[in-house]
Amino acid sequence: EITWNTMLNAYICSKNLNEARICFDEMPQRDIVAWTSMVTACVNLGNLDEAKVLFDSMPNKDATSWTVILTAYARSGDILKAHSLFLIMPVKDTVAWNAMLSAFVNAGEMDDAKKLFDKMPIPTTVSWNAMVFGYGRLGQVSKAKEMFDVIPRKNLESWNAMLGVYAQNQGLHQARDLFAGFTYKPDVISWTTMITANANVGDLDGAKSCFHQTPCRNSVSWNAMISAYTHNRLGKEALDFYKEMDIEGIEVDESTLVVVFDACSQIGVLKQSQIAHSHFLNHKCMGC
RNA sequence: UGGCCUAUAAUAUU
Numbered sequence: 001e002i003t004w005n006t007m008l009n010a011y012i013c014s015k016n017l018n019e020a021r022i023c024f025d026e027m028p029q030r031d032i033v034a035w036t037s038m039v040t041a042c043v044n045l046g047n048l049d050e051a052k053v054l055f056d057s058m059p060n061k062d063a064t065s066w067t068v069i070l071t072a073y074a075r076s077g078d079i080l081k082a083h084s085l086f087l088i089m090p091v092k093d094t095v096a097w098n099a100m101l102s103a104f105v106n107a108g109e110m111d112d113a114k115k116l117f118d119k120m121p122i123p124t125t126v127s128w129n130a131m132v133f134g135y136g137r138l139g140q141v142s143k144a145k146e147m148f149d150v151i152p153r154k155n156l157e158s159w160n161a162m163l164g165v166y167a168q169n170q171g172l173h174q175a176r177d178l179f180a181g182f183t184y185k186p187d188v189i190s191w192t193t194m195i196t197a198n199a200n201v202g203d204l205d206g207a208k209s210c211f212h213q214t215p216c217r218n219s220v221s222w223n224a225m226i227s228a229y230t231h232n233r234l235g236k237e238a239l240d241f242y243k244e245m246d247i248e249g250i251e252v253d254e255s256t257l258v259v260v261f262d263a264c265s266q267i268g269v270l271k272q273s274q275i276a277h278s279h280f281l282n283h284k285c286m287g288c
Numbered sequence: 289u290g291g292c293c294u295a296u297a298a299u300a301u302u
Contacts, residue, residue, distance in 0.1 A: 002289055031289090033290050035290085036290040037289075037290050063291080064291045065290080065291075068290075070292095095291060097292085108302080124292090126292060126293040128293085129293040129294065137301095137302095155294095157293060157294045163294085163295090164295070188295075193294080194295095196296070220295060220296045220297095223297065224295075224297090226296085226297095227296060230297095255296060257297085258297045259297055259298095
């Protein structure tokens with residue numbers, strides 16, 4: 001049963017829904033995990049309607065399966081549907097509460113989010129983190145900070161979330177202070193956030209310094225640095241950085257292409273075509 | 289073996 005599920009997941013991971021479905025149909029017995037995996041697969045491939053049909057035909061459902069479909073509707077923008085699913089699901093565990101909370105948060109509905117948060121039987125660090133993030137999104141930095149300050153057991157994500165609030169609201173000095181007081185070793189996300197915090201107020205030297213201090217730099221670090229330049233209308237510097245990325249053999253992703261395209265629009269036509277050419281070559285090798 | 293929070297880009301909202 002577990003090996004069947006492992007096989008099913010292998011098909012799902014390779015985005016091979018048809019094979020997954022055949023595997024699913026041929027399984028001697030389909031447990032709740034197999035059903036939920038299939039629903040998740042449909043959701044992840046953007047097929048919400050099919051996911052709902054599958055969900056409705058599940059012989060039994062637990063909090064996990066309800067949460068999958070709830071989150072799917074929330075992400076599709078149908079917050080009302082998500083909420084009605086939340087109301088009718090028979091057993092709500094902490095993850096389900098957090099999923100509904102994030103649904104409100106991502107919709108920018110912080111009043112609803114706060115009401116739900118206050119009603120949560122067992123708020124977790126994830127719940128507080130979501131609230132911090134949500135206030136920050138709306139530019140309510142002080143509210144975010146008040147929430148952050150009362151998180152009983154902060155994890156690294158809590159610190160990163162608060163750092164992100166400052167970064168997105170032009171609070172470079174506050175970001176620096178917070179960063180200096182981290183009780184965890186900053187990870188690549190913390191550092192990328194610091195790059196953005198600097199870039200958002202035009203401090204490119206600061207951004208570059210953070211970039212160079214980043215341990216285990218990944219594509220996102222590079223993308224952040226390239227866009228630091230483009231946001232400050234420095235297309236040439238952005239493209240120089242991209243070339244460096246290319247030389248270092250860092251994997252280019254869709255964000256890289258978008259950012260570099262932006263940089264191209266800031267420079268001359270001749271260079272644009274050269275860059276476009278090398279992008280094309282890189283693009284052909286992606287996703288292998 | 290399946291579901292929730294934090295980084296870069298775009299989009300939407302402001």
